[in-house]
Amino acid sequence: MTVPESSTMDTLVVGRSARMRAVFEFLRVIGNSESTVLITGESGTGKEVTATLIHEQSRRRHRPFVAVSCALFSETLIESELFGHERGAFTGAIKDRPGRFEMADGGTIFLDDIDDVPLAMQVKLLRVLQNRTIERLGGVRPVPVNVRVIVGTKRDLKQLVADGAFREDLYYRLNVLPVTLPPLRERPEDINDLMDHFLSRYFRRRGEAVPAISESVKEAFKRYSWPGNVRELENACERMAQTCTCGTIRVGCVAASILFKAAAAAPVLTVPLSATPLPAMTPEPPGGVPAISLDERLRELESTLISWALKMSNGNKSKAAALLGVKRSTLGDRINRCGIAAPA
């Protein structure tokens, strides 16, 4: 699912997981709002993409969208960057320069990494949000600005408030419409869609057919934890698109570091509810939905996890038992029950 259709497809957030659907739904609801949005999400989860999306579907879409990372500037520079300065305000200020707020007039400003804004600057931001006017550095008159504010943060602002690193009054000013972007590891069901999305983008750009992706690559991608989130996945897809020579994306196109980390992760356990019933299942279930045997599925699950633990511990049953958090004797019983042969 890719929502909403009106926006430029290329910059969109992709995801069919319940978590992302909830995010899209919320974005749709706040579409016409003018209120401040607080986007919380780890690095690479798509904060700026989300901010763009909010701007694109707002009434301000034909006005400027200005994105600033507050982490880029030193404490003294950030004020002149955001609010601008008058000629002669400081050495080197040879002419008047409007700040980002003025550049965004009529549109939206996205202040990313708001958690990196120093306390002294937070007071000034609070005043801007309250009065909707800015004062240029070295200026004497307040300049009214009509700007919708969206802020992004990697860290939990509420926690920073509790730690005394973020002003409580500013937090409440910002936290009007909160959007939380889940990390990719919490929505592995979206990984396939994201791969398709990025790969087709790279191949279409080159005017080539999108190659098939091997099951092995899909499995590795699903198991990997993606600490860099969607951005890391996007880069991995770009790499695959650049290096694939055989018409199918295979494990050799994937960075080996991803393969090794994926191999160390426990298998992703998805229960294929729509899959064709296994022979052991009841052939004619009531209501047309194929019945599954819970015992059978649990045994499969158990056997998958035990095999994984044995592989990780090179067949050492004591280590495997420790990995699974069971006693060595319990593991022995279960291995016998599942009929797993220890790896050679």
Add this chain to the structure above:
Amino acid sequence: MVSRLQVQAVLDRVRPFLLADGGDIELLAVDGNSATVRLTGACANCPSAHMTLHVGIETALREEMPDFEILRTPGATS
């Protein structure tokens, strides 16, 4: 001296992915602190995939065994 078992254990971690893709990595020899492997399957014939796997596996071997020196793959330019 690295042991054959240690090298095989590292290879075995990624082998399931290679096998699932119709390929494999076979440990031919361990001599001193180096090893020789043979890659098979579609990825063995693709220059960039071959390099990716070669370099990636060599890096993993060195991480596991700091003394590990060189991973050789005969019959391929690398």
